[in-house]
Amino acid sequence: xxxLWYLEKEVAATLDQPKFIFTITQNxxxxxxxxxxxxxxxxxxxxxxxxxSAPLPDQIPSQAKRRNYMNAVEYQLRFLTDFILKNGRxxxxxVLIGDHQPQQVSRHDDGFETPVHIISRDAGFVExxxxxxxxxxxxxxxxxxxxxxxGFYSLFIRTLLASYGQGGGVLPDYLPNGIxxxxxxxxxx
Numbered sequence: 001x002x003x004l005w006y007l008e009k010e011v012a013a014t015l016d017q018p019k020f021i022f023t024i025t026q027n028x029x030x031x032x033x034x035x036x037x038x039x040x041x042x043x044x045x046x047x048x049x050x051x052x053s054a055p056l057p058d059q060i061p062s063q064a065k066r067r068n069y070m071n072a073v074e075y076q077l078r079f080l081t082d083f084i085l086k087n088g089r090x091x092x093x094x095v096l097i098g099d100h101q102p103q104q105v106s107r108h109d110d111g112f113e114t115p116v117h118i119i120s121r122d123a124g125f126v127e128x129x130x131x132x133x134x135x136x137x138x139x140x141x142x143x144x145x146x147x148x149x150x151g152f153y154s155l156f157i158r159t160l161l162a163s164y165g166q167g168g169g170v171l172p173d174y175l176p177n178g179i180x181x182x183x184x185x186x187x188x189x
Contacts, residue, residue: 001079005042032068035075094119125163150178
Protein backbone atom coordinates (compact mmCIF):
# COMPACT_ATOMS: atom_id res chain seq x y z
CA UNK A 1 0.00 0.00 0.00
CA UNK A 2 2.76 2.43 0.96
CA UNK A 3 4.92 1.72 -2.10
CA LEU A 4 2.09 2.18 -4.61
CA TRP A 5 0.87 5.44 -3.12
CA TYR A 6 4.41 6.76 -2.68
CA LEU A 7 5.16 6.09 -6.34
CA GLU A 8 1.85 7.66 -7.38
CA LYS A 9 2.01 10.80 -5.24
CA GLU A 10 5.73 11.47 -4.98
CA VAL A 11 7.18 10.16 -8.25
CA ALA A 12 4.61 9.59 -11.00
CA ALA A 13 2.70 12.80 -10.26
CA THR A 14 5.78 14.80 -11.27
CA LEU A 15 5.88 13.25 -14.76
CA ASP A 16 3.83 14.72 -17.59
CA GLN A 17 3.76 11.62 -19.78
CA PRO A 18 2.48 8.05 -19.71
CA LYS A 19 3.88 6.07 -16.82
CA PHE A 20 4.82 2.44 -16.39
CA ILE A 21 5.31 1.30 -12.82
CA PHE A 22 6.38 -2.23 -11.92
CA THR A 23 6.36 -3.42 -8.34
CA ILE A 24 5.98 -6.71 -6.57
CA THR A 25 3.65 -7.26 -3.66
CA GLN A 26 5.93 -8.93 -1.16
CA ASN A 27 3.23 -9.51 1.46
CA UNK A 28 2.34 -12.98 0.19
CA UNK A 29 5.94 -14.12 0.36
CA UNK A 30 7.09 -16.15 3.33
CA UNK A 31 6.51 -16.00 6.37
CA UNK A 32 3.19 -14.13 5.81
CA UNK A 33 2.65 -12.66 9.26
CA UNK A 34 1.83 -10.13 10.50
CA UNK A 35 0.01 -8.21 7.78
CA UNK A 36 -0.21 -4.45 8.10
CA UNK A 37 -3.64 -2.93 8.35
CA UNK A 38 -5.23 -1.24 5.37
CA UNK A 39 -5.18 2.46 6.19
CA UNK A 40 -6.81 5.55 4.72
CA UNK A 41 -3.59 7.59 4.84
CA UNK A 42 -0.73 5.69 3.24
CA UNK A 43 1.84 8.01 4.88
CA UNK A 44 1.04 6.56 8.31
CA UNK A 45 2.68 3.32 7.17
CA UNK A 46 6.13 4.92 6.98
CA UNK A 47 7.37 3.49 10.26
CA UNK A 48 9.37 0.41 11.24
CA UNK A 49 7.50 -2.83 11.79
CA UNK A 50 8.64 -6.35 12.60
CA UNK A 51 7.40 -7.64 15.91
CA UNK A 52 10.45 -9.24 17.58
CA SER A 53 8.12 -11.52 19.57
CA ALA A 54 6.55 -12.99 16.43
CA PRO A 55 7.14 -16.76 16.12
CA LEU A 56 9.76 -18.05 13.74
CA PRO A 57 8.29 -19.57 10.55
CA ASP A 58 9.31 -23.10 11.56
CA GLN A 59 7.30 -22.70 14.79
CA ILE A 60 4.00 -22.08 12.96
CA PRO A 61 1.80 -25.17 12.32
CA SER A 62 1.05 -25.98 8.66
CA GLN A 63 -2.66 -25.12 8.84
CA ALA A 64 -1.82 -21.75 10.40
CA LYS A 65 0.74 -21.10 7.64
CA ARG A 66 -1.90 -21.81 5.00
CA ARG A 67 -4.39 -19.48 6.74
CA ASN A 68 -1.71 -16.77 7.11
CA TYR A 69 -0.82 -17.11 3.43
CA MET A 70 -4.48 -16.69 2.41
CA ASN A 71 -4.75 -13.67 4.74
CA ALA A 72 -1.71 -12.16 3.00
CA VAL A 73 -3.23 -12.73 -0.44
CA GLU A 74 -6.53 -11.21 0.73
CA TYR A 75 -4.68 -8.17 2.12
CA GLN A 76 -2.88 -7.67 -1.19
CA LEU A 77 -6.10 -7.86 -3.18
CA ARG A 78 -7.75 -5.40 -0.79
CA PHE A 79 -4.97 -2.78 -1.03
CA LEU A 80 -4.65 -3.21 -4.80
CA THR A 81 -8.41 -2.78 -5.21
CA ASP A 82 -8.34 0.24 -2.91
CA PHE A 83 -5.48 1.79 -4.89
CA ILE A 84 -7.11 1.19 -8.27
CA LEU A 85 -10.50 2.56 -7.18
CA LYS A 86 -9.08 5.62 -5.43
CA ASN A 87 -6.55 6.39 -8.15
CA GLY A 88 -9.41 6.37 -10.61
CA ARG A 89 -7.84 7.52 -13.88
CA UNK A 90 -10.00 6.69 -16.88
CA UNK A 91 -6.98 5.90 -19.05
CA UNK A 92 -5.10 3.69 -16.57
CA UNK A 93 -4.38 0.03 -17.28
CA UNK A 94 -3.40 -2.22 -14.38
CA VAL A 95 -1.85 -5.64 -14.84
CA LEU A 96 -1.85 -7.99 -11.86
CA ILE A 97 0.20 -11.14 -12.35
CA GLY A 98 -0.02 -13.87 -9.77
CA ASP A 99 2.88 -15.84 -8.41
CA HIS A 100 3.57 -19.53 -7.91
CA GLN A 101 1.99 -21.25 -4.95
CA PRO A 102 4.46 -21.58 -2.07
CA GLN A 103 5.61 -25.10 -1.20
CA GLN A 104 5.05 -24.54 2.51
CA VAL A 105 1.27 -24.21 2.10
CA SER A 106 0.30 -25.67 -1.26
CA ARG A 107 -0.63 -29.19 -2.18
CA HIS A 108 0.34 -30.88 -5.43
CA ASP A 109 -3.32 -30.71 -6.49
CA ASP A 110 -3.25 -26.91 -6.19
CA GLY A 111 -1.32 -26.76 -9.47
CA PHE A 112 1.16 -24.20 -10.71
CA GLU A 113 -1.14 -21.94 -12.73
CA THR A 114 -0.98 -18.24 -11.93
CA PRO A 115 -3.73 -15.70 -12.54
CA VAL A 116 -3.30 -12.68 -14.79
CA HIS A 117 -5.77 -9.82 -14.39
CA ILE A 118 -5.91 -6.75 -16.63
CA ILE A 119 -8.03 -3.95 -15.23
CA SER A 120 -9.12 -0.90 -17.21
CA ARG A 121 -12.12 1.41 -17.52
CA ASP A 122 -11.69 1.34 -21.30
CA ALA A 123 -14.40 -1.14 -22.36
CA GLY A 124 -12.99 -1.46 -25.89
CA PHE A 125 -9.54 -2.38 -24.59
CA VAL A 126 -11.02 -4.90 -22.14
CA GLU A 127 -13.17 -6.39 -24.91
CA UNK A 128 -10.10 -6.88 -27.13
CA UNK A 129 -8.62 -9.18 -24.48
CA UNK A 130 -11.48 -11.67 -24.87
CA UNK A 131 -9.92 -12.82 -28.15
CA UNK A 132 -7.03 -14.16 -26.06
CA UNK A 133 -9.11 -16.02 -23.48
CA UNK A 134 -9.60 -13.34 -20.83
CA UNK A 135 -12.95 -13.31 -19.01
CA UNK A 136 -14.67 -10.79 -16.75
CA UNK A 137 -14.09 -10.83 -13.01
CA UNK A 138 -11.45 -11.89 -10.54
CA UNK A 139 -12.89 -15.36 -9.92
CA UNK A 140 -12.14 -18.03 -12.51
CA UNK A 141 -14.50 -21.01 -12.70
CA UNK A 142 -12.24 -23.26 -14.76
CA UNK A 143 -8.55 -23.07 -13.97
CA UNK A 144 -7.05 -24.26 -17.21
CA UNK A 145 -3.88 -22.56 -18.33
CA UNK A 146 -4.80 -20.72 -21.53
CA UNK A 147 -1.58 -18.81 -22.00
CA UNK A 148 2.05 -18.97 -21.08
CA UNK A 149 3.86 -16.21 -19.23
CA UNK A 150 6.32 -16.04 -22.13
CA GLY A 151 3.51 -15.01 -24.45
CA PHE A 152 2.07 -12.25 -22.30
CA TYR A 153 4.41 -9.45 -23.44
CA SER A 154 3.56 -9.82 -27.11
CA LEU A 155 -0.17 -10.10 -26.32
CA PHE A 156 -0.12 -7.01 -24.12
CA ILE A 157 1.88 -4.85 -26.53
CA ARG A 158 -0.33 -5.94 -29.43
CA THR A 159 -3.56 -5.06 -27.58
CA LEU A 160 -2.14 -1.76 -26.27
CA LEU A 161 -1.08 -0.69 -29.78
CA ALA A 162 -4.42 -1.77 -31.26
CA SER A 163 -6.29 0.37 -28.73
CA TYR A 164 -3.95 3.31 -28.20
CA GLY A 165 -1.36 3.30 -30.99
CA GLN A 166 -1.20 6.32 -33.24
CA GLY A 167 0.78 4.96 -36.16
CA GLY A 168 -1.91 2.89 -37.83
CA GLY A 169 0.77 0.42 -38.85
CA VAL A 170 0.86 -3.32 -38.75
CA LEU A 171 0.43 -4.78 -35.28
CA PRO A 172 3.19 -7.00 -33.95
CA ASP A 173 2.43 -10.71 -33.87
CA TYR A 174 1.12 -12.42 -30.77
CA LEU A 175 3.74 -15.00 -29.83
CA PRO A 176 2.03 -17.45 -27.47
CA ASN A 177 5.35 -19.10 -26.57
CA GLY A 178 7.34 -15.88 -26.41
CA ILE A 179 10.53 -15.44 -28.40
CA UNK A 180 12.52 -18.60 -28.78
CA UNK A 181 16.18 -17.72 -28.79
CA UNK A 182 18.30 -19.92 -31.03
CA UNK A 183 21.64 -19.29 -29.43
CA UNK A 184 24.71 -21.06 -30.82
CA UNK A 185 26.34 -23.50 -28.46
CA UNK A 186 29.31 -22.08 -26.62
CA UNK A 187 32.56 -22.92 -28.29
CA UNK A 188 34.89 -25.00 -26.20
CA UNK A 189 38.62 -24.71 -26.39
